[in-house]
Structures are given as structure tokens and as C-alpha cells.
Amino acid sequence: MKKIMVPGIGVEALGDGMIMRGVRDDKDISTFAAFHGSGSNKVYGRMSSEWCRVWRMTCENLMRHHPEVLRDEFVIVEDERTGEIVSTTCLLPWHCQYEGVSLDAAMLEEVGTRPEYRHRGFIRAQMDRFHRNVADRRFDFSIIWGIPYFYRQYGYTYALDMQTADTIPAWEIPDAGKSEKSPYRIRDAVEDDAGVLAQLYQRSRSSLQLYDIRSLDYWQFLLKWMKYPARLIIDTRTGESVGYFCVEKLEEKEGIKVYESAIFDNDAGMFVLRHLKSEFGNEIQVGWPQTGELVRLARSLGSTSLPVYQWLLRVPDVEGLIRKIAPALERRIEISVFNGMTRDLCVNLYKKAFMLRFRHGKLENVDAADFVDSSIGAEGGDINIPPDAFIRLVFGYRKIDQLLDAWPDITVKPESRYIVEVLFPLMKSYFVMPWQYYGPVDL
Incomplete structure (x- = not known):
């Protein structure tokens, strides 16, 4: 497919009445979000009305409230004859630590094309644009997770563990003794907790040599706009927040996954596992990194590791x-x-x-x-x-x-x-990169 540059910032003609450009204004934001939040266009196959609303809220909040994204890097392919969006991608900036060296990463997301417009090179055109933006903004690498094998054709290689966990049946977790009373309690985090969460997160990464950085601004964005479901662990003896964890229900099975945690004490970890056992009572998955205290505790109780999936990386x-x-x-x-x-x-x-x-x-x-x-x-x-x-x-x-x-x-x-x-030794590494909307939706 031949691309022709069109006068005007960031607009490219793709032929046959199709153009590629960045999001410009509030109307574009709403249209982009509606594209991903509509089940009728079948971009992601069949989705429930709840998931459609989640995707719509995700797109809206990313473009309106993310502390670093550029609207022009939310890219649309538009049919000029109808004004419809038929394909999209976006670039989400991240920052990482590599043994004390700060690296900048560009995440590719919101990749989708309406079925009737597929096999016309629209994703390839957007990938080219994405990689130009990565080079122009001097990102050190780009990162993706998605369709197996597909992104290898664009120079990506599987390189880091992602969304990996141990699993343990709830019955393996011992109940507390009759006379044992825990000094801990749990409460949902609120926006004002961003500072303490940032500190706990950074402390939890001290055992890693490669990890994603999460600034105070980003924690505020997660809590206020994405309703990030962090739960704080409070030591009732001091009133201090001594850790946190985030959970999601497992799809298609009864159970729960702790996909992120910052816990530094064995007693606090056991309190959390017992709490999850009493609340969900079936399978409990504990997200990595393997150096995390909750994973190590689960392994001492007999957990097993689930199959590993990996991030795809490209270094320009x-x-x-x-x-x-x-x-x-x-x-x-x-x-x-x-x-x-x-x-x-x-x-x-x-x-x-x-x-x-x-x-x-x-x-x-x-x-x-x-x-x-x-x-x-x-x-x-x-x-x-x-x-x-x-x-x-x-x-x-x-x-x-x-x-x-x-x-x-x-x-x-x-x-x-x-x-x-x-x-080039082995490095302890793990990326947890939350960017989606986790809150309630109005159906």
C-alpha cells in the first residue's frame, strides 16, 4: 500500500479515501473511545456490555487525564467518505529502571480494526507511524503484549515475564489459631493514598534490577481516574500502612488473582492469604515477581508456578x-x-x-x-x-x-x-504496567 503525505500535521493518505491521523480534539476522543467501546463493530469479537463500557472509559481517561500521553499519538484510520474510524493504535509512555539507569519505553496499545477493513495494511501503516514516533521521541525500546507471533514480523522478540503467577488452592492456607488475633486490617486505597502507595511500590522493587517506575503523578492518575483497586494493609498498633495488594476475579473459574502486591512481613502476608481464603475460598493466584514476599510465602505453603507468558520488546x-x-x-x-x-x-x-x-x-x-x-x-x-x-x-x-x-x-x-x-548476567526483573479502567460501570 503506497502512502502519500498530505499537507497538514500528522495526516497521511492511505489511498481509496482512507487517511491516517492523530486524535485532535474532544470530538475525536469521544469517537475513538466509542470505537473501542462498541460491541457492534466487532473489533475484539463478542464483548459484554460491561466490557464495552470498560474499554470506553479506559480510552476516555487515557486521553483526557494520563499525565504524559500525547493526543496525536492516539492514531486513527478514517474513511473520509463516511467519517468513520475503522482502525486505531496508540502509544503509552513508560519509564523503567535498569540497574539504576532510567530507560524510556513506548507501549503499543488500543490496536484494532473493524473486520470488514482488515487485510488492507492499516495496522502495518500505523506500526510504521508508531515506530517513527518511538524514534523521534528517543524511546529506548517499545513493548507490546498481544496476539501470539503477530508482532514478530515488526521486529519484536519475547524477552521478559509478564502476568505470571503461582497458584495455590485455598485449603492449603492454614487457618489462624483460635487464640490468634491479627494486628492487621484492610481498607480500599483512595486518591490521598497515592504517596504511600508510591513509597511501598518502590520499596517492593528494591530486590529487582529491572522494573517499571511508577511516579506519584501516575499513582494519582490510577487512583482518581482508573479506580485502581489497591487495598492497603494497616497495622492497627501504629495506624501505618505497611503494604498493599490488588486483586481481580478469575474469569471462567471460581477464584481470585493477586496481580500486584507490596508486602514485607510474613505475618502480614499470611493475614492477606487468610483474608482471601475467607473471601473467595477456592483457587488463589499470586502474581510475581518471584522475589515478592507473598509469592515466597505461597511457595512455602505448596503453591505451583503457572505457565509463563512474555512481553514483546523492540529496540530501535x-x-x-x-x-x-x-x-x-x-x-x-x-x-x-x-x-x-x-x-x-x-x-x-x-x-x-x-x-x-x-x-x-x-x-x-x-x-x-x-x-x-x-x-x-x-x-x-x-x-x-x-x-x-x-x-x-x-x-x-x-x-x-x-x-x-x-x-x-x-x-x-x-x-x-x-x-x-x-x-550481561541474568537480571531479576518484572513489569506490571496497569493502564486500564478498573472501576464500576453504568450499563
Whole structure:
């Protein structure tokens, strides 16, 4: 499909009377939200009237109240002949910590096309626009979850655990003794609790090396506009909030999922599990990260891990990402036997390569090396690795040995293997990225 630029900001002609543009005004916001909140257009198949309302509220509140989104990055494909929206996407900005280095991520969401307009390249056109926005705003990576395999064609690779949990039957959770009285109580969080929730969340991430950051502004947005269902754990002896958790009912089965928690005390954790047992009395799922106190407690009681799904990541500028995480790489060198190292390391991604130039333990530069021959008899790079496998390595999701089963074309020079392992170790990571509306709906 040939695209023709049209005079005017952010408008592109897609041919046959179709245009692609960003949301401009309140009318566009309402129309975009109605597109996702209508079951009649069958964008997501059959949806209940409740879910339609949830999606509509989600779209409205994201565009009107999210502290960072740009309206122009909520993109629509419009039939100029009828004025109807037939396809959409959007960009949601996030911020992450990578061993003390702040990274910016762009999440692709609200992807949908009316069935009668599919197979005409509208999503591909919007993906191109999305990736241009990612590059222009200098996001370090983009992140997606969605249709299995589909986004691989756009350069995405599965790289981080998401929506993963342990499961435990309620009967495995022991009841409190007859004389045992807990000092804790639970109450729903309100907007004024944003500050304490931000502190508890940050504390809960102290055991992780890679996680999503949640600012005070974002917590206020979640509580006020998205009705985020956080429940605070109050120590009645001091009146202080000592933790929180968020739950949702499991679809198509009786039970509950704790999809986020910040708990730091075994007694408080047991109180929460017993509370959930008394309230729901069947299966209880406890969301990761695995370092979380509630997960560790559930495992001590006999929980089992559910199958893992993964986030899809795309890095538009790999060399730029390496430059940005240089402080983390330098710290890894500093605490290793390579402290003060001076050497060049060639990372060969087969179609292109780059040199990491270390001087006295500091990453002085990352230089493009173009094509490096890694065929039989050629010298190749210090590490030769397909680009999608390298993303898993950089984000600490897998080590070299763990990648070889799926990518046997990874090779590392024996004399370089140790430094590669030092630079790119396994990382404890987890992303929880809430952005949907969780509150009541008027049917």
C-alpha cells in the first residue's frame, strides 16, 4: 500500500479515501473511545456490555487525564467518505529502571480494526507511524503484549515475564489459631493514598534490577481516574500502612488473582492469604515477581508456578541502548576480575556489528563496525549472536548457555566468554504496567 503525505500535521493518505491521523480534539476522543467501546463493530469479537463500557472509559481517561500521553499519538484510520474510524493504535509512555539507569519505553496499545477493513495494511501503516514516533521521541525500546507471533514480523522478540503467577488452592492456607488475633486490617486505597502507595511500590522493587517506575503523578492518575483497586494493609498498633495488594476475579473459574502486591512481613502476608481464603475460598493466584514476599510465602505453603507468558520488546537503536546502560556495564566490570579493563569487544549481530571500546574500565564509545564476516575460517566477532537473542541477553532474561538451544548460531570466542558473561548476567526483573479502567460501570 503506497502512502502519500498530505499537507497538514500528522495526516497521511492511505489511498481509496482512507487517511491516517492523530486524535485532535474532544470530538475525536469521544469517537475513538466509542470505537473501542462498541460491541457492534466487532473489533475484539463478542464483548459484554460491561466490557464495552470498560474499554470506553479506559480510552476516555487515557486521553483526557494520563499525565504524559500525547493526543496525536492516539492514531486513527478514517474513511473520509463516511467519517468513520475503522482502525486505531496508540502509544503509552513508560519509564523503567535498569540497574539504576532510567530507560524510556513506548507501549503499543488500543490496536484494532473493524473486520470488514482488515487485510488492507492499516495496522502495518500505523506500526510504521508508531515506530517513527518511538524514534523521534528517543524511546529506548517499545513493548507490546498481544496476539501470539503477530508482532514478530515488526521486529519484536519475547524477552521478559509478564502476568505470571503461582497458584495455590485455598485449603492449603492454614487457618489462624483460635487464640490468634491479627494486628492487621484492610481498607480500599483512595486518591490521598497515592504517596504511600508510591513509597511501598518502590520499596517492593528494591530486590529487582529491572522494573517499571511508577511516579506519584501516575499513582494519582490510577487512583482518581482508573479506580485502581489497591487495598492497603494497616497495622492497627501504629495506624501505618505497611503494604498493599490488588486483586481481580478469575474469569471462567471460581477464584481470585493477586496481580500486584507490596508486602514485607510474613505475618502480614499470611493475614492477606487468610483474608482471601475467607473471601473467595477456592483457587488463589499470586502474581510475581518471584522475589515478592507473598509469592515466597505461597511457595512455602505448596503453591505451583503457572505457565509463563512474555512481553514483546523492540529496540530501535541497539548501539544507543548500550551507550545508555554504560553505567550499569561499568559497575559490573568494577566488581569483577576485569576491574580497570582496557580492550575492545566486537558484538556481531550478523547483519551489522559494533565495537564496545572500554578504557580503564569505562565504556568510552560504541562504534558501528558494519558487516563482520563470521563464516567458516573468518575471525568473526567476540560474540556472534542473532539480534533477537541479543535483546534477551541485554535485558538479562537469559544467559548465553540458555539461549543456545533456540539459537545454535550463537558463538563466543573462548577468550571473550567470561567478559561477555560479566557484562550481561541474568537480571531479576518484572513489569506490571496497569493502564486500564478498573472501576464500576453504568450499563
